[in-house]
Amino acid sequence: MKKAKITLAVLALLASAAVSAQTHVKGYYRANGTYVQSHYRSAANSTTLDNYSTRGNVNPYTGQAGTVDPYKAQSTYRQPAPQPTYTPSDTVPANPYNSGY
Numbered sequence: 209m210k211k212a213k214i215t216l217a218v219l220a221l222l223a224s225a226a227v228s229a230q231t232h233v234k235g236y237y238r239a240n241g242t243y244v245q246s247h248y249r250s251a252a253n254s255t256t257l258d259n260y261s262t263r264g265n266v267n268p269y270t271g272q273a274g275t276v277d278p279y280k281a282q283s284t285y286r287q288p289a290p291q292p293t294y295t296p297s298d299t300v301p302a303n304p305y306n307s308g309y
Contacts, residue, residue: 231250232246233248233249261274262276263275
């Protein structure tokens with residue numbers, strides 16, 4: 209009986225760890241009007257090794273095997289922020305007191 213309780217506790221711990229590694233995404237409309245259904249994804253972190261689409265992993269909701277090479281550089285949608293440009297105004301004098309400095 210004690211062994212069964214320990215086994216059950218270990219299984220519950222593993223199940224809770226698997227559940228915490230996923231995030232539910234609500235359905236939404238894209239800018240072009242396309243509706244994206246709600247779905248689950250792996251939680252954001254600093255690695256691509258645990259994503260459902262990574263080779264060696266299986267999506268538990270669809271049963272599809274991952275196909276993405278985790279070590280190949282992936283393109284990203286993030287673009288560098290545009291750098292602000294500064295153009296001095298000609299209407300404000302460099303020295304408003306006109307003291308010659």
